């Protein structure tokens with residue numbers, strides 16, 4: 001059988017998951033190519049550690065060229081400008097063109113810092129290597145004061161079956177507030193500081209259910225962190241933050257997760273919704289172009305935007321592509337769940353596992369050192385194995401352990 005050309009755009013969680021799944025299960029029937037405008041895959045869940053404990057950047061950046069080539073793929077360090085879905089042709093920024101049999105879009109989203117007035121002058125963030133490093137430099141010099149942390153509101157297109165969350169992912173907000181609180185205590189300046197957290201949602205962490213809230217709220221309170229809800233950020237000033245409802249919070253140090261937006265190439269190629277996200281079915285297949293798939297944050301179905309979900313989607317998409325090519329086999333069912341571990345500084349962390357927003361019954365947290373070890377184990381495994389998930393044996397063990405927490 002002639003090999004089919006599968007082209008993956010983006011080497012983050014979703015792109016690497018798709019690449020490794022296709023490589024493992026279909027190397028004899030697919031030719032794999034992956035393009036990324038970056039030279040490295042960025043392990044974003046570790047960025048709060050860059051910002052608050054000075055983890056070196058090279059411990060969160062996985063070089064793409066060597067891992068793709070070592071695994072038999074072709075790597076292009078290039079930005080894709082546009083795709084013509086009718087002729088199955090990709091054009092790069094430098095004008096080079098390529099064709100594909102299957103396309104997997106795994107570009108993540110644009111973090112729209114520009115949408116927040118005053119951010120460039122007074123705002124800090126943690127969503128990429130540049131901002132996490134800048135935040136670390138500010139932390140080193142910070143000697144206490146008024147701190148405001150939160151996520152900006154993201155606007156989504158209407159899709160009847162997709163729940164619109166006010167913020168794409170509030171896990172990083174939780175991690176920032178806990179790690180900052182811990183860092184200030186270590187510096188003995190916590191008593192000189194206030195931490196105010198805002199959420200655009202009616203409740204903070206609107207993507208999980210009541211059991212998680214019941215467990216998390218006392219932990220937040222115990223740290224002296226104040227939370228305000230239904231607050232959409234309007235403007236960041238030197239000494240305060242303004243909200244759309246006319247209220248404001250005094251702030252010497254403002255840290256924000258910006259609104260998310262679709263990538264320009266999806267918009268240019270006219271394959272997305274009006275916000276630039278790609279709508280798919282449950283196999284991650286484009287609703288109009290059957291040889292195009294989208295996984296990870298760029299997929300309109302992905303809510304909240306989580307690496308854990310991007311990995312699951314990569315596995316689902318690759319099983320669908322292989323079934324197409326072979327004409328038989330199983331397409332993995334898409335069963336999203338929220339799985340996130342927030343480092344709380346020192347040896348503490350909070351793990352959340354919930355499928356509540358998808359109508360499921362799982363809604364659990366685990367607070368303490370075991371959750372911290374899980375985070376440390378997962379992040380290091382992912383980094384040192386260059387983007388692989390822990391083996392099935394370990395994952396099954398973890399699932400069994402989590403089952404006991406449900407009881």
Ligand SMILES: Cc1cc2nc3c(=O)[nH]c(=O)nc-3n(C[C@H](O)[C@H](O)[C@H](O)COP(=O)(O)OP(=O)(O)OC[C@H]3O[C@@H](n4cnc5c(N)ncnc54)[C@H](O)[C@@H]3O)c2cc1C
Nearest residue numbers: 010012013014036037044045080107108296297306307308
């Ligand atoms: C601070 C922080 C902490 C987080 N913590 C967690 C956590 O604990 N658990 C969790 O599950 N999730 C977490 N997330 C969310 C998680 O990082 C994202 O959901 C995940 O990275 C999405 O994966 P992705 O593959 O869709 O996109 P990305 O990881 O963003 O990768 C997209 C890639 O596509 C490339 N690209 C984009 N456009 C083009 C183009 N036109 N041409 C070529 N290449 C292109 C980019 O350079 C990038 O490398 C966190 C996010 C942040 C910001």
